[in-house]
Every structure is written in C-alpha cells, then in structure tokens.
Amino acid sequence: MNLFASDHKAVARRYLWGGLGFLLLGGLLALIIRWQWAYPGQPVPGLAWAMPESHGAMTPPAYTAVFTMHGLIMIFFAVTPLLFGALGHFVLPLSIGARGLAFPRLSVLGFWLYALGGALVLGSFAVRLGPASAGWTSYPPLSTSVFTPSLGQTLVTVAVLCAAASSFLYGLNFVVTVVRCRAPGMTWGRLTLTVWGLFFASVLNVLFVPVLAAATALLLMDRLLGTQFFIAGAAAVGGGGDPVVYQHLFWLFGHPEVYILILPAWGMVGDFVAFFSRKPAHGYRLTAGAMGVVTALSGLVYAHHLFTSGMSPVLGRTFMVLTLLISLPAEVMYLNWLMTLWRGSVRLTSPMLAALGTMVVFGLGGITGLSLGAVATDVPLHGTLWVVGHFHLTMGAASFLAVFAGLYFWFPKMFGRALHEGLAKAHVVSSAVLFLGVFGGQLAAGYAGQLRRLYDPYQYTYLKHLLPLNQWTSACAFLLGAAQVLFIVNLVWTLSRGRVVGANPWKVGTLEWTCTPSPPPAWNYDPVPVVLRGPHALSQPEVLERLGRDWMGQAESFPEESETEPGQAEGVGGMSTSGGAA
Amino acid sequence: MKALPTGTVAKALSAQVPEPTSAPHAPAPSNAGVPEPTSTPRAPAPSHTGTLSLPEDASTHGHRIDALLAWSHRFDAVLITVALGWLVLAVWRFRKAKQAASDGGTRRSRAWVLGLALGAFVVVDGTLLLGSEGYLRDVLWNFSVPSEDPRTVRIEINAHQWSWEARYAGEDGRFNTSDDVVTWNDLRVPVGVPVWVQLVSTDVVHGFSLPHFRVKLDAIPGRVNQTWFQAAREGAWEAACYQHCGTSHYRMRGVLTAMSPESYATWLREAGKQSAQAWDAEDVAAHWGWEWKAP
Ligand SMILES: [Cu+2]
Numbered sequence: 001m002n003l004f005a006s007d008h009k010a011v012a013r014r015y016l017w018g019g020l021g022f023l024l025l026g027g028l029l030a031l032i033i034r035w036q037w038a039y040p041g042q043p044v045p046g047l048a049w050a051m052p053e054s055h056g057a058m059t060p061p062a063y064t065a066v067f068t069m070h071g072l073i074m075i076f077f078a079v080t081p082l083l084f085g086a087l088g089h090f091v092l093p094l095s096i097g098a099r100g101l102a103f104p105r106l107s108v109l110g111f112w113l114y115a116l117g118g119a120l121v122l123g124s125f126a127v128r129l130g131p132a133s134a135g136w137t138s139y140p141p142l143s144t145s146v147f148t149p150s151l152g153q154t155l156v157t158v159a160v161l162c163a164a165a166s167s168f169l170y171g172l173n174f175v176v177t178v179v180r181c182r183a184p185g186m187t188w189g190r191l192t193l194t195v196w197g198l199f200f201a202s203v204l205n206v207l208f209v210p211v212l213a214a215a216t217a218l219l220l221m222d223r224l225l226g227t228q229f230f231i232a233g234a235a236a237v238g239g240g241g242d243p244v245v246y247q248h249l250f251w252l253f254g255h256p257e258v259y260i261l262i263l264p265a266w267g268m269v270g271d272f273v274a275f276f277s278r279k280p281a282h283g284y285r286l287t288a289g290a291m292g293v294v295t296a297l298s299g300l301v302y303a304h305h306l307f308t309s310g311m312s313p314v315l316g317r318t319f320m321v322l323t324l325l326i327s328l329p330a331e332v333m334y335l336n337w338l339m340t341l342w343r344g345s346v347r348l349t350s351p352m353l354a355a356l357g358t359m360v361v362f363g364l365g366g367i368t369g370l371s372l373g374a375v376a377t378d379v380p381l382h383g384t385l386w387v388v389g390h391f392h393l394t395m396g397a398a399s400f401l402a403v404f405a406g407l408y409f410w411f412p413k414m415f416g417r418a419l420h421e422g423l424a425k426a427h428v429v430s431s432a433v434l435f436l437g438v439f440g441g442q443l444a445a446g447y448a449g450q451l452r453r454l455y456d457p458y459q460y461t462y463l464k465h466l467l468p469l470n471q472w473t474s475a476c477a478f479l480l481g482a483a484q485v486l487f488i489v490n491l492v493w494t495l496s497r498g499r500v501v502g503a504n505p506w507k508v509g510t511l512e513w514t515c516t517p518s519p520p521p522a523w524n525y526d527p528v529p530v531v532l533r534g535p536h537a538l539s540q541p542e543v544l545e546r547l548g549r550d551w552m553g554q555a556e557s558f559p560e561e562s563e564t565e566p567g568q569a570e571g572v573g574g575m576s577t578s579g580g581a582a
Numbered sequence: 583m584k585a586l587p588t589g590t591v592a593k594a595l596s597a598q599v600p601e602p603t604s605a606p607h608a609p610a611p612s613n614a615g616v617p618e619p620t621s622t623p624r625a626p627a628p629s630h631t632g633t634l635s636l637p638e639d640a641s642t643h644g645h646r647i648d649a650l651l652a653w654s655h656r657f658d659a660v661l662i663t664v665a666l667g668w669l670v671l672a673v674w675r676f677r678k679a680k681q682a683a684s685d686g687g688t689r690r691s692r693a694w695v696l697g698l699a700l701g702a703f704v705v706v707d708g709t710l711l712l713g714s715e716g717y718l719r720d721v722l723w724n725f726s727v728p729s730e731d732p733r734t735v736r737i738e739i740n741a742h743q744w745s746w747e748a749r750y751a752g753e754d755g756r757f758n759t760s761d762d763v764v765t766w767n768d769l770r771v772p773v774g775v776p777v778w779v780q781l782v783s784t785d786v787v788h789g790f791s792l793p794h795f796r797v798k799l800d801a802i803p804g805r806v807n808q809t810w811f812q813a814a815r816e817g818a819w820e821a822a823c824y825q826h827c828g829t830s831h832y833r834m835r836g837v838l839t840a841m842s843p844e845s846y847a848t849w850l851r852e853a854g855k856q857s858a859q860a861w862d863a864e865d866v867a868a869h870w871g872w873e874w875k876a877p
Contacts, residue, residue: 060830064831135826139825139826141785141786141787141803142786142827142828147785147786147828148828231803242804243787243802243803277676277682279682280686281686282686282687282692282695283686283691283692284686286696308789308798308799308800309800310800310807310808313718313723316723317718320711321711324711327703327706327707331699331702331703332699334665335695336687338665338669338672339687339691341672342676344672344679345676345681346672346673346678347678356673359665360666360669363666367661370654370657370707373707373710374650374654374710374714375717375718375722376714376717376718376722377650377651377714379797379798380636380637380647380648380651380793383789383798383824383825384824447634447635447636448636449636449637451822452824456832459832459835460822462819462820536686538684539681539684541684
C-alpha cells in the first residue's frame with residue numbers, strides 16, 4: 001500500500017483507519033470519565049500500568065486531561081476525519097461522476113497534516129505532566145503557560161492547528177470538486193443529498209476553520225512568545241488583551257463546527273430513507289434548501305454559547321432570535337424525511353436502521369437544544385450535563401450513527417465485500433438504544449443541576465442523590481463500549497472472508513453503484529457517465545413496466561433510447577419529480 | 583471505604599463535609615468568632631425534590647424560569663411523540679409494502695411540510711422567545727430593581743483558583759474601607775431583599791452559580807460582570823463553579839446562607855467591627871475591592 005497515493009479512494013481508506021483508531025481511543029477516554037462519575041476515585045480497571053502511583057485511580061489532574069483529550073480527539077481526530085476524510089473523500093467524487101478530486105496532491109498533504117496532528121496527540125500522552133488539560137475549548141488564561149505549563153498542552157495546541165489546516169484543505173478541495181468536476185448532465189438538482197451535505201459543510205470548513213486556526217495561533221503565541229492577546233490586564237500595561245475575544249473567536253468557529261459534523265449526516269439520512277423506502281425523497285429541493293439555510297445561519301448563532309458571559313443585552317437578544325430561527329429549516333428537513341418514509345416500501349437494511357437511529361437521536365438532541373437557545377431557560381441549564389447530553393445526541397450519537405450508516409452502505413463499494421448484515425444490524429440498533437440510555441441519563445442529571453467537568457460531583461451536597469443515576473448511565477456507557485465489539489469482529493471477518501458482492505448490492509441508481517464495479521478502478525469511470533436524472537429514481541412506473549425493476553441508474557437510458565440527449569430524457573414521464581431532476 | 587491509593591484522591595473524598603471549605607492559601611475568614619445566628623442552618627441539607635427535577639428554587643423570581651422550562655418540556659414531549667410516533671408508524675405500516683409511491687411529494691404535501699414546520703416553530707420558539715424576553719426585561723437584565731431599592735445588599739465577589747472571596751461594604755456603604763467584611767466561600771444575604779453581585783476573577787475564567795437561585799455568571803479576568811437575585815426564604819445553599827478552571831475546579835464550592843434581615847444586620851455589624859480592628863492600610867493586596875459600578 002502506497003502511503004502517498006493520491007487516489008481519493010486510497011486517501012479515504014487511510015482516513016478510515018486513522019479515524020476508527022482515534023474513535024476507539026476517544027471512546028475509551030469517555031468510559032474513564034463515566035467510571036469516575038460512577039465510582040469516584042476508585043482504581044479504573046486496567047489502568048494501573050499507566051498510573052502506578054494511584055493504582056489506576058483517576059487523580060484530579062489526570063481527570064482534567066482525560067475529559068479534555070476526549071473532546072479534542074473525538075471532534076478533530078475521529079468524527080470529522082471519518083465523515084469527511086473517509087466517507088467524503090470516497091463518496092464525493094464518485095457520486096458526482098468525477099474521476100477524482102480537483103486537487104489530488106492537496107488531499108495527500110491534508111492527510112499527512114492530519115497524521116502529524118494525530119502523532120502529536122498520541123505523543124502528548126507520553127510527556128511529563130501529560131497531555132492538554134484546559135478543556136477542549138482551551139479558554140485562556142487557563143490554557144496559557146502560567147496556568148497550564150505542560151509541554152503536552154503546547155503539543156496538542158499544535159495538533160489542533162494541523163487538524164485545522166487539514167480540514168481547510170479538504171474543505172477547499174471538496175468545494176472546488178463539486179463546482180468544477182461534475183459529470184456531464186450532473187446538474188445541481190441531481191446531486192445526492194449526501195453531496196449537498198458534504199458541500200455545505202465544506203463551505204463552512206473553508207469559512208470558519210481559519211477562524212479557529214487564527215485563534216489557536218494567537219493562543220500559541222501567548223504560550224510561547226510572551227504575547228498577550230488573550231491575557232486580561234494586558235490593557236493595564238499598554239496592551240489590549242482580553243480573554244473574551246478568544247471565546248468569541250472560538251465559538252465563531254465552534255458553532256459552525258457543530259453543523260460541519262451534522263450536515264453530512266443529514267445528507268446521508270435524506271438519501272438512505274429514500275433509497276430504502278424505494279421512493280424519491282420527499283421535497284428534495286426543500287431539503288437541500290433547508291440545509292443551505294442552516295449553513296447560512298450557522299455562523300450567526302454562535303454567541304448563545306456565551307449567554308452567561310456578561311455580554312451586552314443587545315447581543316444576547318439578537319443571538320437568541322437567530323438561534324431559535326435555525327430550528328425552522330431543521331424542522332422542514334426532518335418532516336421531509338418522515339414524509340419520505342410514508343407510502344414507501346421500507347426495507348430495514350443496516351444502513352437504513354442506522355439512518356433511522358440517527359433520526360431518533362438527532363430528533364431528541366435537537367429538541368433538547370431549544371431550551372438552550374433562549375437566554376432565560378439557558379441560565380439554569382448552562383454548563384450542566386443537560387448541555388452535554390444535548391450536544392452528544394446531535395454531534396456525538398447522530399454523527400456516529402451516520403458514520404456507520406455510511407460505512408455499512410459504501411463498504412461493499414470500498415472493499416468489494418459486504419459486511420455481515422446481522423452483525424451490522426445488531427451493532428447499530430444496540431448502539432442507538434444505548435446512546436439514548438447514556439445521553440438520556442446525562443440530560444436528566446444535568447436538569448437536576450449536575451455541572452460538567454467535575455472530578456467528583458458529589459462534593460456538592462445537592463448532587464449527592466444523583467450517584468445512582470450516574471451509575472446507571474455509566475452502565476449504559478460500558479455496554480455501549482462493549483457493543484462496538486460487534487463492529488470490530490464484523491470488520492476483521494469481512495475483510496478476510498466477507499461476502500463478495502457485485503456492482504450494485506443495494507439496488508439503487510446513483511452513479512457509484514450503476515456505472516462502475518466494486519471496488520472502482522483508479523479512474524472511477526471509463527467512460528465518464530452522462531447523467532440523465534436525479535439520484536432517487538425509485539419505483540417509477542415506466543421503469544417497473546419496461547425493465548421489471550424498481551430502480552434506474554442516474555446515467556441509464558431505456559434500451560431503445562440509447563442515443564437520447566439528456567435534455568430529452570427529462571421528458572420521460574414521472575421522472576421529473578424523482579429528486580428534482582430538472 | 584477501603585484505603586485510597588493517593589493523597590489527592592483521599593483528600594478529595596474526605597472533603598465531602600458540607601462546611602464551606604477555604605482554599606489552602608486563604609486567610610482565616612474575617613467573621614471568625616462571630617456568634618452564629620441560631621436561626622440559620624450553616625450546612626445545606628440535601629434539598630432535592632427528585633432526580634428528574636430542577637434543584638429546589640429558593641429565589642423569588644426563579645419560578646418564572648422554571649415555568650418556562652416546564653412549558654418547553656411539554657412542547658418537547660409533544661414534538662418527540664409526533665416525530666417518533668410518525669417514524670415508528672411509517673416503518674411498521676410500510677415495511678416491505680408491495681408498492682411505493684413514485685413521486686417526491688405533491689405541491690400540497692410540500693405545503694403541509696412547510697405549514698407544519700412553521701406552526702411548530704411559531705408556537706414552540708415563540709413561547710420560549712416571549713417568555714425569555716419577559717424574564718430578561720423584568721429580572722435578569724433589569725438592574726433598576728436593585729439600584730432603586732434602598733434595602734439592596736451589594737456584594738463584590740472575587741473568584742480565585744479555587745475559592746470565592748466576597749466583600750461587603752460594611753456600615754459605611756463604601757467598598758475598600760476599613761469596615762469592609764471579607765469572607766471566603768461563605769456568602770450571607772438577607773431574605774426578601776435584592777442582592778446585587780459584581781463579579782471579577784483574579785486568575786482564570788470561573789463561573790459563579792447559585793443553582794437554587796437560578797443564577798449563573800462568568801467571572802472573567804479584566805472585567806466586572808454583574809447580576810442580581812433575591813432569596814425567598816431562610817436556609818443554606820451551595821455556590822458552585824461551572825467553568826473548568828483547573829485541577830481543583832470541582833472543589834470550588836461555597837455556601838450561601840439566607841438569613842432574616844435582623845440576623846444579617848447583626849452579623850454585618852459585628853464582622854465589620856472586627857474587620858476595622860484588623861485593618862491594615864499597608865496591605866494593598868487585601869484592598870482588591872472597587873468603586874461600585876453603575877449599571
Ligand atoms: Cu472556578
């Protein structure tokens with residue numbers, strides 16, 4: 001295997017292994033946090049080798065490093081790389097009928113920047129005083145060298161810069177690829193919803209990741225070069241430093257990042273409910289448009305993270321209105337998914353079960369976020385596990401389930417072998433149910449007032465009674481961790497002796513399934529297909545009648561119409577409603 | 583409980599006594615020796631009303647937030663029932679159906695989607711927005727209440743890694759004078775009177791919260807933030823830090839005691855006298871108070 005190969009499918013596989021590895025690490029760190037909340041200060045099973053002096057028990061400094069690294073690893077090194085690095089790199093060019101990404105060498109550079117960041121993260125665990133510990137948000141002054149002097153904090157800050165550079169590069173690459181490299185006939189109205197999600201999220205990457213990079217770079221200068229961009233009181237000695245400026249910059253990136261992590265998931269859900277209801281997506285244009293509106297609004301809502309920072313009432317009111325506004329397009333999209341299921345012929349394959357699971361956890365996560373968007377109701381919940389449960393349901397559980405929906409769906413195309421359906425179904429269903437247990441438990445604990453990031457919540461008298469609830473939640477979390485064995489076994493078994501499948505095992509019409517074998521050759525398509533219709537041409541009466549099947553390829557023409565011009569093909573009866581084929 | 587492996591952990595666990603804990607470097611609280619007002623419990627009782635409920639509300643205005651939250655939960659329940667019920671029903675009813683519709687919706691069905699979404703949005707988000715706005719206008723951002731009430735108690739709070747240092751102006755009503763009362767992790771307020779807090783931090787970002795009073799405000803170096811609340815009844819409740827502020831963030835705990843106005847006045851007078859005796863004009867670091875900021 002050539003580690004510098006620039007074929008987008010090879011890059012995708014490298015991101016896949018990297019992302020899954022970090023997902024495992026980030027997940028284990030989460031289980032340590034859950035252990036600490038269930039059995040505070042008691043030795044973590046299997047951790048004595050790492051912390052011999054405490055026999056494996058969490059100490060307060062170790063605990064701060066664990067929750068900090070859990071967040072950073074999951075966001076920058078696991079979920080984003082899996083959604084964009086693995087699924088995005090693999091699917092996006094294939095789905096639009098391109099022979100590759102617009103800038104193949106840039107995608108190699110992006111991967112190696114990610115790998116360098118990942119190496120720094122792993123290395124930071126080995127240095128004295130441990131890895132970063134100032135929270136994934138790295139608020140100064142806590143994250144400056146005065147309060148967190150460890151080398152690990154510096155290494156991880158550099159690692160975040162690497163991950164940011166990598167995200168920016170693939171974001172740019174994806175945007176240019178979608179704009180410039182679509183196959184003939186692949187109009188904007190014929191893109192899969194997955195590509196729409198990836199495209200919008202890539203636009204956000206290009207716009208907002210540089211903001212994170214700037215804030216992180218300034219923070220690094222405060223740590224290493226003695227600047228005082230974010231050191232308060234710097235004004236008194238002639239500078240203009242202010243820690244709040246960092247918070248604004250960070251969340252100007254941080255909130256769009258939430259949508260970066262969920263937009264590709266939304267896209268996949270939109271496609272999969274159509275594919276496996278054997279029916280065109282309901283309101284394709286409305287759904288794509290709603291995702292666009294969310295994208296446009298996502299940069300204008302960030303300051304709800306700062307409702308308790310003492311911001312001016314004018315800002316507070318403005319961001320409250322904008323934040324609540326974003327729920328409208330999300331509701332339109334969600335209702336379209338439900339309408340797609342209705343009057344379909346629902347097939348509960350593993351990608352479909354994962355997509356439905358995504359809908360359930362995302363629905364609950366979205367709804368529990370409403371009370372955080374209004375200032376008054378945010379006050380009692382701000383900084384509690386309610387917030388943690390809410391955003392883990394959306395950008396944790398929903399993104400996770402969508403990653404696995406995509407992986408189960410495209411795995412046959414990536415490797416030519418299909419994962420075992422039974423194991424896959426058991427994996428996604430048990431994961432979805434246990435996610436509800438874990439994050440439902442966190443919502444309840446947060447509502448009762450439990451604050452985030454407490455080494456020992458039971459220091460507080462008013463939280464003592466939550467110990468049984470937290471133990472129950474932790475039990476769900478440990479089971480959730482155990483359920484992942486179903487995937488690992490499936491993966492290892494499938495790669496060596498899984499069922500070899502043909503070009504189109506799911507019987508859908510998109511280009512990657514109908515115009516190229518599994519796995520596709522280096523140049524994807526030979527010749528490049530000429531696209532005739534939208535991505536969801538399912539259960540069309542003409543097709544059923546003339547071809548005897550309920551799907552038709554996006555570039556497929558009826559036998560006697562092999563020379564039809566794309567413009568004429570749109571006239572084929574009933575087709576114009578199949579995913580906005582105009 | 584079996585012997586714990588490290589000093590830190592053991593200390594962490596043994597520190598669960600519900601008395602206000604002073605930071606190791608903190609001077610002895612200046613109210614030392616003041617007779618405890620007998621009517622006030624000094625340790626907060628575990629005052630929860632149940633696992634699935636907010637912390638007990640001990641403030642005069644918190645019920646408005648709680649009512650709004652209750653409404654939002656009713657909406658949440660309806661929305662989740664509709665969404666999941668629809669999902670389950672659709673899957674159950676159309677599983678492997680012989681025929682699937684061939685269209686991506688009609689003009690009518692898409693109008694329904696838009697209408698339903700808009701309706702839910704107007705009702706749910708509208709309620710939250712108007713309810714929230716009412717609370718902001720009347721309470722949270724309405725500093726005319728504490729500034730116009732002659733009985734208002736003003737407190738300057740200085741957040742440290744890892745304790746809350748509180749300053750009362752004393753009988754002269756001015757901060758940074760000899761009769762200032764300074765306490766550590768020990769807030770005292772009279773019942774039924776607006777309490778106006780101005781908040782700073784000397785080191786990192788902290789979060790000052792009184793969960794039982796629906797109070798939350800960041801303490802940020804370089805700025806003075808302010809909020810106000812009013813205790814509805816006598817008792818003792820906890821103050822907690824909600825922003826990660828370093829290793830011992832979880833131990834940044836204080837106790838707020840709401841007293842009868844008479845015992846509060848007695849306490850402040852006695853503590854102020856003691857402070858005046860211990861006043862050291864040379865000790866600049868001790869005079870961290872500031873001129874009260876107008877709203
Ligand atoms: Cu603190």
